[in-house]
Amino acid sequence: MSVFLPLLEDAADEALLQALARIGPVIVPASQANAVHLPEHATRYVLLDRDFSLDEVTSFLDQGAEKVILPLGQAKDAIGILPADRLVLLIDVGSVSAVSDRIRNGVSGVLIKTPALDLDFVASFSRFFAGSAVHVLPATTSTPPSQSSIRGLLSAGAILVLPTTLLTLSASTDRHINVADAFLSPISSDRPDGLIPTVVSSHAEGGRSLGLVYSSAQSISASIATGKGVYQSRKHGLWRKGETSGATQDVISIRLDCDSDSLEFSVIQHGAGFCHLDRSSCFGETETTSLFALEKTLQSRLSSAPEGSYTRRLFDDPDLLRAKIMEEADELCRAQTKEEIAFEAADLLYFALTRCVAAGVSIADIERSLDRKAKKVTRRAGNAKPQWTKPASSAKPKPVQAVIDPDTPIRMRSYELAAVSVDERAQLLRRPVLKYNEMLAKVKPIVDDVRIRGDAALLELTAKFDKAQLTSTVLRPPFPPESIQLDPTVRDAIDVAYANIHKFHAAQAEQGTMSVETMPGVVCARFARPIARVGLYVPGGTAILPSTALMLGIPAQVAGCKEVVIATPPRQDGSISPEVMYVAYLVGASAILKAGGAQAVAALAYGTQSVPKVDKIFGPGNQWVTAAKMLVQNDTDALVSIDMPAGPSEVLVIADHTCNPAFVAADLLSQAEHGVDSQVVLVAVNLSDGELSAIEAELDAQAHALPRVDIVRESISKSNIVKAQSVDEAIKFSNDYAPEHLILHLENASKVVPLVENAGSVFVGPYSPESCGDYASGTNHTLPTNGYARQFSGVNTLSFQKHITSQEVTADGLRGLGPVVATLADCEGLQAHANAVRVRLRAL
Template identity: 75%
Template sequence: MSVFLPLLENADSALVDALARIGPVIVPSLAQVAVSETCRRYILFDHDSSFNLDEIVAFLDEGAERVIVPVAWAKEIIGTLPAERLLLLLDVANVSAVTDKIREGVSGVLIKTPALDLDLISSVTRYFSESSSVYVLPTAPEQPSQSTIRKILGAKSVLVLPTSQLTLGASTKDQINVGEAFLSPITSDRPDGLFATVVSSYLHGGKSLGLVYSSVESIKESIITGKGVYQSRKHGLWRKGETSGSTQDVVYIHLDCDSDSLEFSVIQHGSGFCHLNRPSCFGGLSGLSALETTLQSRLSSAPEGSYTMRLFNDPTLLRSKIMEEADELCQAESKEEVAFEAADLFYFALTRCVAAGVSIVDIERSLDRKAKKVTRRPGNAKPQFTPKPAPQPVPAPAPSGASTDFIRMRTYDLSTVSSAERNQLLRRPVLKSDEMISKVKPIVDDVRIRGDAALLELTAKFDQAKLTSPIMHAPFPEDTMQIDDKVRQAIDQAYANIRKFHEAQTQNSTLKVETMPGVVCSRFARPVARVGLYVPGGTAVLPSTALMLGIPAQVAGCKEIVIATPPKPDGSVSPEVMYVAKLVGASTVLKAGGGQAVAAMAYGTQTVPKVDKIFGPGNQWVTAAKMLVQNDTDALVSIDMPAGPSEVLVIADNTCNSAFVAADLLSQAEHGVDSQVVLVAVNLSQAELSAIEKAVDEQAKALTRVDIVRQSVAKSLIVKASSVEEAVQFSNDYAPEHLILHLREANAAVSLVENAGSVFVGPYSPESCGDYASGTNHTLPTNGYARQFSGVNTLSFQKHITSQEVTVDGLKVLGPVVATLADCEGLDAHANAVRIRLRHISS
């Protein structure tokens, strides 16, 4: 049980981080409070919240430990959600109104009480079962103290302390230090008053690193700083790694069941915990943790030609080995065979994870999140893995691109799905932004602090390109722009179309409005001075993105244009991108990708110019880095939008050409394994749907990127709708990046569209045209952000400034209005600035 339970209000991030290290926290459902991904959360729905079962389920699915709900909601929830995930919120006077059914349907209660009456609290605790958790929230302000916390614990309850009563500083009459609150029940039977402390590795399955001792002072400092701090019996306060560099980040601090010893769960840096430069005082790592460490080392330093490096460099080989070992595991019979084949599968699966930057801890977190979900899928095998009625011999793994497995989307019917299931259909299969931000933050911080040195190291690590300089300045060498004449002509035509459309969007004239006689208000546009354009380069080279971002920047009149794109292993940049860089007047090309490129443009380095706004799509690392830097006041940079993986939604009725529809779906599915495509079928028969599915399968297998398509299509959807109106409503709720209308009256349906990045009307308007050369921009909001954001356009590269000019006659009329409103708000200086002028005019 917790020592105390914090109720998060408007607390600063340092306090929230400290609280997350020592136990769960209560987060009000309506509060905008950011917590770390490791923080255990109880979500509080108070009496001001409106009942919405889907919202409650969503919080639990997203990882909340428990939800705390008013007793009035009990009838709607109990029996629907697991008892161990539910707590009741009620006033102490209403405890007797809780029925046996309600008591059995929850795991505890949060009681609001005007005063801390221990006898009353004890009786409430007895009213619930011994396994129930009882939390006590005083409604009247009461001085928080260690004594109060101990008394409540003695009554087998836990005190709820709002963050307004907690501090990282010294305790006062109104606030208690977080460390002191946590240490309220701790005792020591040692003459020196120290506490035995087990230090374990958060990253390696709780592996014990060593046994140390802690003091009240060291524990408080660890809670507040998040660093491993202990008490040496010889030398006093011991800040781990202060001299050796082998520091520790503290993830959790736990008291044991007797409150006389502790466990620190830490992330160990440097050579290790032990003074012998080993990971642990109890020997080295073993099992999966040892394998993970070895693979991570091989990823960065394995010699070319080694088998592990072959696996990292050949995704097709790795995929085939995973499929082979999975099949052999399924065929194994004896205990020894199962263990042997499982070990092989773990090796190849973990190699796949390490190559993707995924750790065992990431896998464990995913398992924990899945265990917390209350919304469950049927769990049936996909068609390609379902045994046929007649047993067939198991074939050998097929070469890449030659698999005969049917490439199929999942199918749902809007007329039969529940509200919760419909909401699930609208969700994207991507990682949560807070998780990605925590992963990309060390990269961004490294570039911010070390500049070019970090940028070059990260480019060598992630792009396998060893550079002497990360940038090229204009004018660019001609040999970097050698491209085929046919490609050059295509780029030139696309440039002309895109420029024509974006020039038509410029707003160079000044808007003037006389709001009343003598008062003229104006608005005029100015370009954003320095812009950074991110052009992805990972699994596909995208000179089209350079056009889509560079042309509106050029048209808007931006003074400095920096294009960032990942280099090839030889250090060069795609000549097509370099040619576009010249066309759009780019001043600098940054040879870097991912979060490191975003950081370099946001903060600037010794050679990379700092920009004012960053544009461009990218993978989740790029998106997370953009979101991180835009919220850092040291960066003073904005972004275009939180763009993520590509997506398309196609609405089709019985007039559609099945081959066209399939081609449109695949045009986005090939971008990456995290792309999502959706077909909303309006009254299509099973034969018509089958024709589309067959076309998807046949066309996909003819593509060079079939391995990517196979994975993205398997996660994508066919949604059956009964009318065009229902189909467009689903699309508006989904808010797709690209919306394609294969409809009898496609033009008429456009008026129904409320949320979409870009719309493609009719059978002869493939999304590819907008991606490359029709003239519209292809940098569009994804992940549902089309509800709030427009795609990139010329105005994205401009800012609008307002001005006003008030004459003497105008102020005579407007001044008293302004002064009256300033008086109403109690802002005397505002009123005085007007009245001093009015007195001057009248005199």
């Protein structure tokens, strides 16, 4: 923890700057940022001492500043654009009331200029900025603070900012305070001798513990001033590490723990090691699996590896080393299981570290480079170079191949279901791991921005992500006739699909009341009511997806939802595709939200000045949309539910000897073209090698004829053919897999349907392609993925309704039921419940 923050004023002595850098961050005025030379490891805050443009502020962060300290006016422009954890707000006492919640939530800390050190005011101010680091700079800075003042500020939740003109490495006076004295202000010891337990760790080995020693005020002061390891021996007094043995230490940082009763010295150890037994650590040597141990081994072999050894060959033959790095990188990319990935990553790290050691680059050098990159705010696009953008096959590892021949056959992987182990079968049932926690962290700032700023945030985010400059985000009926002008053929197709989907979903609606007399005089009932306000997310932008609008809008219309808001990303000119507009007209949408992504989900969940808040959100989308839906449904302030969890689209096809190879291949490809993460599985029931080859040949030929062949190549290469010995075995595997779409290319396929327990939607027989269900047969195409078909239904009319129960008990009914209720209430100790019955029974 930081005890105080030094503020560079005038030309500070270099030895003082070096000492200050060892105990925490240093505040550097922006006008001096390029003139001050701090140690490479130093943490630097930049204080904007004049007006700087946002690009200039960004440049300070890109150049390695840990944080920038911004006046209120400039903070308003930076918040929401620069990361909150890199911003500190600079204000004076009179400006506190001007700090909005947006500003308070958009920074990681605040530096307040105060006339004097008023601890009550500082404590109150710290509570106002709860969760942020509070720093205090007194206006009167001609005299140094006392140690008790520093302690008092820390107790009040604040850190003192000390100009370097008040700091010295010499003894404290009435004009200066010694750096070590200031640093030691809060420290305490529960030991009789007053010494401070001190953990010594290796800066060069990722913080590995070297040993436990003790420090005193004198030894700490010497270490801060000299940058050398100086401790307090309980027997011999001041102990300057390595003074006689040569195993000296360079002190990189000194940190105080959270309880202010122990220290950590991060050091670079020289010589034989830290321990008096000539070992690197008092806790024993590094485990042989450590990267740092590997680094030491390679450094040793660089100078001593015998001629003809493999490591010597790698050092002496750069072309061999380059080839091995490329080969191992390729094999890591192709690895599938957790064990394979770990194995290939270990190989790649070995050869990569060999390359580094050969060039004199250490792990510490790599860490410093990573730290510098992590501090950058401006990011490159991150696109791969052209020679690496061709998708690679995920079959067994092969020698590195930079560019794939476009005529290479497109193949699935094959497995014998009867021959796989339990673990291998479990792998076949798994989907790719979806890193929802990472996505939730990414979408939360977007969702919070819309929740707090409403329409203003929506307009900014739509301009940023959809490249559409809008003045309003909501369209309401009646929609302009020109917005729904369509090609007559498309309009007719939509009309037929609408009629079929409406007919099927209307049949699902519950119109009447279910009533049951559970005992004489006791009638229980259940009746359906529509969910009043629903939000329908329809992916869009460059895509045109009227089918999704139909699948969501029609059941909402049939269910009788009073408010139906369709959210869809606008095109760059700000318009919505006429196909989606026409469907919105058909289903009676009450509003169209021209926004996509997490920002649209947030607007539906919380409502804005123009967007109505909804009670339930439906619809597919990318990972941003899915993560935002999961986030808002768990926020009690939103009070919104969602249709179901979502993942990449998937199909499982079961085929036997009666199948048409062309039909099977087409069904597999229709799913594979959705994206590289699409899940495609063929379960082959007793198919011969020739029958399987016919399907694979069709799949390859049809795939090469598709415009999205590159996407298909990657998704198919990760897809599986599972060979089953019977229909029962195939169906059992399918039920365990729980596919979104299940297609049955089987003899007497309709007789197999009763065996299906888990699936989103089933397509029965050779003339029932998934495409029909996706568009116009009548069933809904918004279906559970990722195995959730075990627990969830696809979207249907009942998804837009809720059920309410009622009960009506007559006097005679209460005579029979009342004693039962009273007895159970007494059993549970709820006397008021029992009394509610008994008071009525007495009245009877």
